[in-house]
Amino acid sequence: MTAPDERPPVRNESVDRRTRAETLERGTGALDIAALLARTGGNGRASEPGGTVDAPREPPAPHSGTGVLSSTDHTKRFDVRKAPGDVNRSSPLGIAADGPGPRAWNADALAEAITALANRFTADPIDADTDFFDAGGTSLAAVELLAALARELDIHPDLDTVFFDARPRRLALRWLADHPEAVQRPPDNLSPEHSSPKGGGPVEDLDRSSGGPTGGLPQSSATADQPGRISARPNGDDPGATATEPGLGGVGLGETSALDSTTSVARDPVEGFIDTDDLALLFADLAGADRLPIVAEVERVAPRRVLLTGATGFLGSHVLLDLLRHSQAHVVCVVRADDDQAAARRLEDAVRRYALPWSREVLRRVIPLAADLRLPRLGLTDERWEALAAEVDSVVNVGAAVDFLRGYPSLRRSNVLGPLTLAELACTGRPKPLHHISSMAVFNGSEAETLSEDAATANVAKLPIGYDRSKWAAEALLRRASEHGLVVTIMRPGGIGSHPETGAHNPRDLNAGITAALMRFRTVPGFRYLNSAPVDWVSRVTAEIVGTPSAWGHTYHLTGAPTSLEKIVAETTLGGLGIRVQHWEQWCEDVVREIRDGPVPELESLAQVLQSPAARRQLASMVTAPPATAARTDAFVAAHGLPAPVVSGPAQRGKMLATMAGIGPRPGDAPYLRFHETLTGTIGLTGSTADIPCDLRLALSVASSAQVFSARTLDVSGELMCAALHDEPLTVEGTAIVRPHDGTPLPGETRHPIMHYQLTLRDSSGGTWWLEGYKFAAARRRLVRQLGTQLIEIGRTGEPASFTGEVAVPMHTYLPDQIDGIQIDPRLPERQQRLAKMLWLSWFGGQLGKSLLEPVLRVGTDLLDLRRAMRKEHRR
DSSP states (O other): OOOTTSOOOOOOGGGSOHHHHHHHHHTSOSOOHHHHHTTSOOSOOOOOTTOOOOOOOOOOOOOOOSSSSOHHHHHOOOOOOSOTTSSOTTSTTOOSOSSSSOOOBOHHHHHHHHHHHHTTSOSSOOOTTSOTGGGTOOHHHHHHHHHHIIIIIOOOOOHHHHHHOOOHHHHHHHHHHHOGGGBOOOOTTOOGGGSSTTSSOSOOBOOOTTTOSTTSSOOOOBOSSOTTBBSSOGGGOOTTOOOOOTTTTTOOTTOOOHHHHOOOBOSSHHHHOOOOOHHHHHHHHHGGGGGSOOOOOOOOSOOSEEEEEOTTSHHHHHHHHHHHHSOOOEEEEEEOSSSHHHHHHHHHHHHHHTTOOOOHHHHHTEEEEEOOTTSGGGGBOHHHHHHHHHHOSEEEEOOOOOOSSSOHHHHHIIIIIHHHHHHHHHHSSSOOOEEEEOOGGGGTTOOOSSBOTTSOOOOGGGOOSHHHHHHHHHHHHHHHHHTTTOOEEEEEEOEEEOOTTTOOOOTTOHHHHHHHHHHHHSEEEOOSEEOEEEHHHHHHHHHHHHTOGGGTTSEEEEOOSOEEHHHHHHHHHHTTOOOEEEOHHHHHHHHHHHHHHTTOGGGHHHHHHHHOHHHHHHHHHHHTOOOBOOHHHHHHHHHTTOOOOOOOOHHHHHHHHHHSTTOSOOTTOOOSEEEEEEEEEEEEETTSOOOEEEEEEEEEEESSHHHHHHHOEEEEEEEEEOTTTOSSOEEEEEEEEESGGGGOOOTTOOSEEEEEEEEEEEOTTSOEEEEEEEEEEOTTSOHHHHHHEEEEEEEETTSOOOEEEEEEOOGGGIIIIIITTOEEOTTSOHHHHHHHHHHHHHHHHHHHHHHHHHHHHHHHHHHHHHHHHHHHHHHO
16 A cells, blocks of 8 residues: 555556556567557558548537536647647647657647547547547547557557547556657756646646546536536545545545555656556555444345446346336336436436336436436435435445446446445435346456356465456455445356347357357357356346345346356257367457458457457456355355246347347348248139239348347248239248247138248349238148248238238158258268258148147037036036
8 A cells, every 4th residue: 555645656667557568478469459440430541651641530529528528628639630840849739849759748738639539439528638429439449549640640559559548648657658759848048937737837747547637627517507506626636636535534435545546756757657556546546445434233124225237237127127026116217418408318228228128217216417427426416315325225336337348447447436435325314225237247356266256366466467456356345335334235247148039139248259259250269167047036136135235235146047158059959050169369360350451340349359459358258257156146046936047048048148239140141041842723813713823932041040049030931923913923032930929810810820021022123022921830731831821911012902812832852852852051060961851841841730739629628618507507
């Protein structure tokens, strides 16, 4: 721990910045920015000597964010679009040199220029001490920012430098420390009053990572249009700083540590700059918990009003709905927005995006609150903070910044100081339980044989990436808070899988990316176990724990049963995917190449992760992870009658894949399975005799086994010949659904549907018709004939049916078309082709068998009911 008056230690050069070690590991330079930028869709690209560049993108118009900056702060923009010789070197802000040679900078000028460029690529404007990603910057936007820095400022930081700590002032200081030749020094004849941009003397304060220029941010004050919000960070200080809390010794809980607030005064930027030591910063952050008050025991009753963070995220939105479904509590949702109305809109959009229901009844028990987990006291005024502490009786933290590329300094505000703020809220007024969603990432690098709920977490120094360290720090901080009497419940999901019914998923989740790559490219890294569970089960158990006072204060693993590599291979082999198992390093290279060669823009975020050496260390830890155990969770689930998690199989993966546009098979790929169907019969005008010959020659196919197992849908193509429609054959395309509506009879029908055809017919001149057909099963007809007989209706597009009729499969075509004629993807090995054919016949035959049996069973049930009724009547 570093005392406030001590200089923090400079990082050891051998373990300093991660890019240096990662470069040695990979044997290459930094990430290929030009290659990434080529796929961002942006109009900028890294410049080459003597080359041309695209015109820079105009910065977005300033707009009000979440109260982080005052209007005067973010409307001031530094013009960085001047030619290299437009600014005189002798200027106090000296940005460019006259004539040839590298540009010279001082720290404030470079920080201001980087800030101006960064504001082109963020959703909300930032100042020099706000993290680029906290303002809505994305990974792709970071790539564009680097290209703009190289093109317009002639500075060339690598991508991992930005991810490690993306505050513009830190980027400026890092660049000047690494490139002392780029430092502008005051001319000897410069008068003292001009030696500093602020006129403060000849010495420039180089480390303003926490403070920024004096007076650069206003003091805390409520804005006119948002009486419950504040317009800036208190004290104009670090994003993590908190206003002094009375009764806590005059030190704010989230106040920046000495490591982050130390400034250094020196003429030489290399001497004055103190690089970020994330481990020292982490342990300094933990000291915030020591300033929490000692609290009394919480009242263990089911909550009536719950504060929920992260409700706009994947897991958080499901937790919100489960809290509403399985309790009577009202839920206050912390949403980053300008005001409560905007928060409500953003919350609704997020819930609908994940295919969850949203209605007036849902909104009746939901209170959207415009606030920010990253800010001290959530960015609320003192009055609103105190009122919130009095209103809620439980705090649930699902909110977190999940990014495997960013460093600890970039993540700490959301993932560490945010939970500390919630602990402060839980201690304010009457004590409240705090339920925190952590992660199995706290075990990455652990050498334990199994990961139990009470096992010690990994050595923080061995955790491979900033995200893991931030989750570790949050747990450590909350354990300290529990020593002050706060009741803290820790819940650790592993990978959070897609919803088994809707297919909704988190596209940024690494497990979802592995699943998508498995289905798309038929390859998987050679892992030991996957500790993951579907999102609906994780959220259901979370909501039940929150509502069960006897369950509070413990640690739970929300991972379900671990899945072994052998199980995945066996399952996908049965599904006919024929996956390859690769060493994780080779898997990374191949998947990135496939995504870029495709291209597959929906998986671009996965490619970025797999290209980062830091994120690869995360993957290396994941593939060697031991199985997780969950004895306490299993006992809780059994005691409360909760369902077991749905095992993720081909059906679930197929539904997830269906929601990822563009992830399916590419045009021209051979289908997984294909067979033919010939139908002949007659049609006639609606209401008249069907005496016009009509023939169809169809090809039914499935792109992947998941398409069948998840939706029971077949793709249909072919041609239709009918003189009443057109002299020439019409092309056919559409779908056929096996056992539509799970075989339930249609309204007004007693017959059970076997298959439902929905086809589009097209002639050579572009005219179109629609065709809808059903195969039905009824107890009174010959069973075999029902499988091949289809009742059809045909009409012009946009018009009602003009023709009706019946077509049937000739018996002599069954064997050559639908059994012997089955074609399997030739890319599969011969053994898997035979297995896929057997599985198809078994599955399809089983579905048809169910369809034929259902009407017989229904008749039998009706007869039994009739017999019971007659007996009852006879007794009377």
